[in-house]
Amino acid sequence: MITSLKEEWRRVRTDMKKISLEYKKKSIKDRERIEKEAYESSKRVDEYLAGNKDIKLTFLEKFIMIIPKVFLVIAILFCIVLAVLGAFYWVGITVALSIIVGCILSKII
Incomplete structure (x- = not known):
């Protein structure tokens, strides 16, 4: 009984580690995407302010x-x-x- 509980606990901890790693990977990708969109947005605004009226702003x-x-x-x-x-x-x-x-x-x- 105790060995099965230990095995179950190890499996749960392994699953928790996998889930946390997946979450970290996803959050890093989301952060990079947000930073990229913010950079592109600031570039568009800078070009618009520089006088390029052909730029489409959101x-x-x-x-x-x-x-x-x-x-x-x-x-x-x-x-x-x-x-x-x-x-x-x-x-x-x-x-x-x-x-x-x-x-x-x-x-x-």
């Missing part, structure tokens, strides 16, 4: 290229809104101060 690559432009537009609009609000703020303060100073001067004179 949707994700196009989306990544648009993100900085969208943020730039949002930042410019935000600055314009702040400038308009600031202008109204200072105009309001100036008008209020001129009214107050005018009232004070009219009472003095």
Whole structure:
């Protein structure tokens, strides 16, 4: 009974080693494939940015290229809104101060 358990345990350990080796081989192949695809993608984007408009980009690559432009537009609009609000703020303060100073001067004179 003990010898059969030992044999079974050896067989299980051998199977576990085989499975782990297969998994490592597969993960190495997948990692190499991903690195290769990332390199090709970066080459395509670099060529597109260099001026070669014949390069076909994937949707994700196009989306990544648009993100900085969208943020730039949002930042410019935000600055314009702040400038308009600031202008109204200072105009309001100036008008209020001129009214107050005018009232004070009219009472003095």
